[in-house]
Amino acid sequence: MTPLTREECAKLDTEDPLAGFREEFTLPEGVVYLDGNSLGALPKATPERVARVVEREWGADLVASWSTAGWWDQPRALGAKIAPLVGADTHEVVVGDSTSTNLFKTLVAALRQNPDRKVVVGESGNFPTDLYVTQGVVELVGATERRVAPGEPDLEAALATGDVAVVVLSHVDYHTGTLRDMAGVTRLAHEYGALVIWDLCHSVGALPIELGACEVDFAVGCTYKYLNGGPGAPAFTFVAERHHASARQPITGWHGHARPFEFSGEYVPAEGASHFLSGAQSLIAAAALEVSLELWSRVDLGQLRAKSLALTDLFVSLVADAGLTLVTPLAEERRGSQVSLRHPDGPAGEAVVRAMAERGVVGDFRQPDVLRFGFAPLYLRHVDVHDAAMALVEVLRSHG
């Protein structure tokens, strides 16, 4: 596309149906924040809600809040709020623990759902914790990891051996911003008799997700990136309804028990995704997430995706001649809400990111040579993207 002028960008902002959301976030003065793919911005309503859970629910009402403030059911209530963002039914999602722990639980459960097979396929270059957790699980249960190069051709070759129990993939790659074909890859895995676990950390809140329509088996994801749940906010777990009756995760704590307040000595799994809960979760962290998910309930995901593509298109077109190599696929069906650019002189790229930060444009750098810019459509304007691109061009020129 032809690069737009700043005036043209300003005009697009006036026509943006999501423009009003920007006012619902606290953003530091003079900063263009392109790191919402790492830590999402703070909703303005969050501090008051957090103060309420601390001062009223905890401080004043104390233990009574387990029932009166809905604390016990919060992992399910938050899951129900995430469900529409990922194309799931409300009872298929629960919130709690970290993405790493939830991947651990779902991977063990998925292996048990496919007991005649012992191979877990992952892709090199996936976010390290996915690879590490897979290593931990296969060592624990006596399975085997088969790691392939990213992409459907190598994946299909790995599946074709007929011994693959589970495939673990990221929906959007954290490093390159590549979006995978969730429907196609899931179908491919199923054709070869494998189950699929999708890591949604870099896609949830960045684009529409259709776990149900894609017949996904399990999914995990975090809420502190595009979902604005706060630093280290609790993660979520999706378990497709068809697995509810038989899927068994291994961290069988009392929050996943069918009748926890009977204090019986034998574990009986709760129904639905609730069985995937284990122990107590911070209700303060949960309150912060509750606020952002209420905000998210008003977002049209189609509008979100359209704006995300427009912003990333805009950025790519404005930095096209800057001397960096585009890593993120331009094809819309392969693009997340992020633009990754490779610097010809790897380590110098880190200095570029620092120099941009000094000019108020916050992106990040990932070893060995990638500049990473995330585009959160709820609080970024076209003019912000224009300013960020110009800053990048100028920094590269002055660092040249």
Added chain:
Amino acid sequence: MTPLTREECAKLDTEDPLAGFREEFTLPEGVVYLDGNSLGALPKATPERVARVVEREWGADLVASWSTAGWWDQPRALGAKIAPLVGADTHEVVVGDSTSTNLFKTLVAALRQNPDRKVVVGESGNFPTDLYVTQGVVELVGATERRVAPGEPDLEAALATGDVAVVVLSHVDYHTGTLRDMAGVTRLAHEYGALVIWDLCHSVGALPIELGACEVDFAVGCTYKYLNGGPGAPAFTFVAERHHASARQPITGWHGHARPFEFSGEYVPAEGASHFLSGAQSLIAAAALEVSLELWSRVDLGQLRAKSLALTDLFVSLVADAGLTLVTPLAEERRGSQVSLRHPDGPAGEAVVRAMAERGVVGDFRQPDVLRFGFAPLYLRHVDVHDAAMALVEVLRSHG
């Protein structure tokens, strides 16, 4: 002891070296809170610290806070603050996840440390999540659970078969308030070649703990009861230094990696207890816990224990003739900071607890017949205990 009058209690309060701590907590007007063994009270300094992590560290400083606000090291920094409360070295404790998940990790690690044995011993009546997690682990790794009646005689009989890898016990029983002989039981287990995991949920912050001196192998515990970290606050894990080089937990996430920011594809365990970390933890929840642990750093645990025993003694003496059966051992070396009383007509006990709550005395009821009263020495006065006991006596009389 002879029951004290309210005036004598008031005099004891004026002489109480811990009396000043009460002013550091928010307590609802007109309430005597005897449920701090379930959810500890709110420190007055917490709301401001939580507002700071939300508004400044998250809202204003955003991702930079991972380094500038010490977010990345928070699980170790909080662990170092818990260490002196449990008699551990700073690098032996980390904070994160739930007690259930931490028990899962330590139990798998302990079984791997004792690879020629496959039996895990637990006690019936232990807090259900400990039993449930043990069930989950033995099923997962092909070990066996052997559950015995509480107490050293049955435990020794179970150990004497010579095949026990690990013993999982609670330091203070959640139901009865019984305190175990940590040194003696740990020694007993070691003599029979077993390792020990102690659950400290009902003892940490209630009395001094000497994990190092007792040569404990692993321990887990929560921070939302006597430690006042907030509802669902993160739990902690203790790993004795002698196990650091070889102990391996199974949820191998990137927060437990030796060099996480290299984003390498192979998991390399971090040194010390840090290897027991897995994924991201709420930094908002962590900030709340940080406040309470700073308060706890000023507490003399000897004074704490002395006051705890005085308060429970006082309560027991005042309700001695009320028609309930004392469940908690009177012997000091066997008593936690809680008093459990059995009601002769089980279900009626629940109504008694409700009637007390209407009079502003908050305790709780545990099936089938136990009235449970926790005594948090930092914010309870002798006069509070007197008032609570009188309320119990009156309620029992009117319900008679």
